[in-house]
Amino acid sequence: MSEERTLEELEEQIDRLKSLDSRNGLDLTEEIDTLTEKLAARKEESKEERDEWDKVKLARHPDRPDSEDYLEYLTDDFYPLHGDRLLGDDNALKGGLAKYQGRTIVAIAQSKGGDAEQSQETNFGMLRSEGYRKARRLMNLAERFNFPLLTIIDTPGAYPGKEAEERNIGGMIARSISKMVSLEVPTLAAVIGEGGSGGAIAIGAADRVLMLENSIYSVISPEGAAAILWGDRDRADDAARALKLTAEHARELGVIDEIIPEAGKGAHVNFETTADNLSEALSSCLNELSGYDRGKLLAQRRKKYRDIGSYRKVVKKKKEE
């Protein structure tokens, strides 16, 4: 809190000096420069102080804008579509047609819901098999009409329920990945909060994957990892550090393409700047991808995923050992 105030105070001071500078004809450039440098250093510091666990907390912050906020802000005339055409409609996955910068797209978004009631309705963003079937249905729609696909990822993970297993949730996730990775239209994915494991990657196999600065993406929840590693869910903070689940790490590992900066303290404090940053990045990705013909698009995507992984050649070890 106090730190945030210091940053704000510095910013105010600079503004004051700047206005003095122009009004009174004084040369305050030096002072302004010093303060600006100080501010930049401070900002850098406050960022560095955010470790993996802080990011987990930010990614799960109750006031963090959810996917519906982004859909509303980024797209026009969102027209929701419901149902998987077999069993039901999963409220944890919103999807539909929308206009993005004048062109029709298909958008699908994992929705955690805002207040308690909405969270119940959306099952806290945990999709059931119906949700993944609905996702695939909407991907097919995008392909049929050559509409680009935008997915927004925010889920703690797929729902671990009895019916979900009976309805082959694993198979549905597999098919959703399979459909998305071979989709013959440009695909964009944005992780805006939690990218929870298989439940997230099911709609994440895009041409370009973007991550908000304070979002997380992980193979397992920090709590789940802590339980496995140390038999203690309370050591989730240690697990979060071990799992390297931040946007920076994801970028280093080569699994995402771009980190979207959030203003100041994060998206929950400054939603519009964050959403504008996201929109700018999405728009430039989409423009680029739209220039590719189908063959190039698919070849590039296939290569991108073919190359993911990290390993080394085995150096022959002595058998005597």
Added chain:
Amino acid sequence: MPLFRDEEYLRVDFEEEEEKDEALWVKCKSCDKLIFKKKLQENNHVCPNCGAYFFLTAKERIKSLTDEDSFEDRTKRIESDDPLDFADSQGYAEKIEENQADTGMFDAIIVGTGAVKEQDLVLASMDFRFIGGSMGSVVGEQIVTGIELAAEKGLPFVLVSSSGGARMQEGLLSLFQMVKTTSARDLLSEAGLPFISVMTYPTTAGVEASIASLGDVIIAERGALIGFAGRDVIEQTIGEELPQDFQSSQFALEHGMVDSVVERDSMRDEIANILEFF
């Protein structure tokens, strides 16, 4: 021709090692009876008393499925480089080394070409002993290598899964192997080649939710565990106890997830029969 190449590194004499073990007898977890190890091996690791299945290692599985001397190991000579510098109580790098020493494998999978009742194929077999058969960068790469080999040679691809899912210690890289293997799977469809997925104990989480569920034909071995989420997690979430047969092979068959449930002894015939149609 040796069953497995590069034997200077791969210690393939698994059975010999077994014999080095002090214990000549093992206890069957299902019927509690003591069984002579040699007898168990001769019996395809099926309990001669109650019919329960013991684990098969990747090599034992390959041996049990392929024609004698037909298998040629094409597993890439690669190993994990601990990309996250994973901070476990025991370091991941150390864990890998230990598992390599224990299993004589680079990682949790062996891939190669071979024949099943004189039908050529590419066969990949996972090994649960190696960190729960989990899929990290190496396992993902080996599966893709197997698929590419099949596509190149015009051979069917058979994957025998025995895996708890994506490997935690490689974080996001493991999660993305789900996409990597799934994307490669399309090469088989494009080449008109069949992909038979064999699910054994266990085929769960990230492996079940990707490549293993994408077979043209999916066979479950009797006694397999097939599902996405763990039983404990589901029980905690829904607050009720799950039925005994939950996520069993039979359960998977009844819920339309697999095409058949097959006994271990007839797996070889079953695969050969299916391949006949393609």
